Amino acid sequence: xxxxxxxxxxxxxxxxxxxxxxxxxxxxxxxxxxxxxxxxxxxxxxxxxxxxxxxxxxxxxxxxxxxxxxxxxxxxxxxxxxxxxxxxxxxxxxxxxxxxxxxxxxxxxxxxxxxxxxxxxxxxxxxxxxxxxxxxxxxxxxxxxxxxxxxxxxxxxxxxxxxxxxxxxxxxxxxxxxxxxxxxxxxxxxxxxxxxxxxxxx
Numbered sequence: 001x002x003x004x005x006x007x008x009x010x011x012x013x014x015x016x017x018x019x020x021x022x023x024x025x026x027x028x029x030x031x032x033x034x035x036x037x038x039x040x041x042x043x044x045x046x047x048x049x050x051x052x053x054x055x056x057x058x059x060x061x062x063x064x065x066x067x068x069x070x071x072x073x074x075x076x077x078x079x080x081x082x083x084x085x086x087x088x089x090x091x092x093x094x095x096x097x098x099x100x101x102x103x104x105x106x107x108x109x110x111x112x113x114x115x116x117x118x119x120x121x122x123x124x125x126x127x128x129x130x131x132x133x134x135x136x137x138x139x140x141x142x143x144x145x146x147x148x149x150x151x152x153x154x155x156x157x158x159x160x161x162x163x164x165x166x167x168x169x170x171x172x173x174x175x176x177x178x179x180x181x182x183x184x185x186x187x188x189x190x191x192x193x194x195x196x197x198x199x200x201x202x
């Protein structure tokens with residue numbers, strides 16, 4: 001929708017993408033946080049598994065569902081806008097700067113989540129939504145920050161797409177960024193971190 005209404009203006013298309021993503025994330029995290037911990041992101045799920053806050057089997061199931069859900073979501077978007085369901089993006093997003101950018105984006109996302117859980121758990125949905133909204137603009141890669149999102153965007157030949165050949169670099173950057181944030185904030189918060197987290201199963 002952003003691409004169609006922008007009339008070729010990439011900044012307007014990006015703004016539309018940004019607002020929809022940030023607002024949608026806030027709603028989804030608020031609704032699904034009490035159900036599954038709002039695990040929509042394999043990189044974040046792997047951080048929680050490494051912290052032993054969810055079981056490895058549960059983490060593996062989450063990642064599988066995240067990938068399937070991302071694929072179904074992009075196909076749903078294509079159907080809504082009368083686009084061919086099966087597509088591949090041809091938008092190259094290559095180079096060290098892009099990979100580093102995804103590392104920064106994912107580092108910041110994990111930092112936001114871990115900080116919110118420690119200091120302002122009730123504000124976590126809003127803080128994550130705000131962070132992603134901002135990171136679209138301050139990262140060169142437009143902050144995918146999510147391997148499942150990276151997969152989905154490879155399946156859509158649109159403004160937000162990424163060529164399949166570019167996805168390994170993005171996912172590598174995301175995993176490195178998430179791991180670095182997990183290590184840093186484990187050290188920063190130490191062992192006194194409150195036992196309040198997003199992955200509560202009810």
